[in-house]
Amino acid sequence: SAVISQKPSRDICQRGTSLTIQCQVDSQVTMMFWYRQQPGQSLTLIATANQGSEATYESGFVIDKFPISRPNLTFSTLTVSNMSPEDSSIYLCSVGGTSGYTGELFFGEGSRLTVL
C-alpha cells in the first residue's frame, strides 16, 4: 500500500485566483492520477501525472486550466487556475501500489476547494 498526504486539506478561494494542491506519497510509485469530485457527484479522472513529462489529460480537461507537475516518483502538484465557483470540488490524488501496478489504487483524503 501507499500513504498519501494532500495539502491543503481544504481552502476557500476567490474567483479568478489559482491554487496549487500538493500530493506527497511515502514511497515511490509509478502511477499517479488526479480526480475531481464535484459536490454530490462521483469521481472524474482529470489526468495521469507522468514523471518527468507532461501529464495526460482526459477529455474535458486542459493543461491551461489544470497544470500538473510530477518532478519525481513521490510527489505531484495540481493547480486549479483562474478559478470560478464551478471549480468548487474535492480534488483527490491517487496512486498505484509501491510494488508496481496491481490494478488497485490508493487515495488521499482529498483537498476540498470552495470558490466564492
Add this chain to the structure above:
Amino acid sequence: AQSVTQPDIHITVSEGASLELRCNYSYGATPYLFWYVQSPGQGLQLLLKYFSGDTLVQGIKGFEAEFKRSQSSFNLRKPSVHWSDAAEYFCAVVLSGNTGKLIFGQGTTLQVKP
C-alpha cells in the same frame, strides 16, 4: 461507450438487515472491478476487488461481491448492516491491462436506520 452504472442513488436499510448494492458495467472485455467506500469527510477506502478466478470475492468489514459475466454485474452485499456502514459506495472498473485509470459509477448513498 464504456460506462459503470449504479442504478440506486440512495438506499435506506435498517440496522441488522441485509444489503445489496447494484453495479453494472459496459465493456467489451472483463475489466478489473472494485468497490470503494467513502465515509463523510474521508477519503476512499477499497472494500474489495475482482481481477479473475472465483467470482465471489470477500472484502473488508464483512462485505462481499459477486461477479456475474452474463449480467455484466458486480453487486456488493453484506448480510447484516451496522450503523457505521452509512456512507457513499462507489463501484469502479479499470480495463484489463495496465492503464490504471478508474472509471467510477455515480455512487450509492447508504443510510442506516436504527
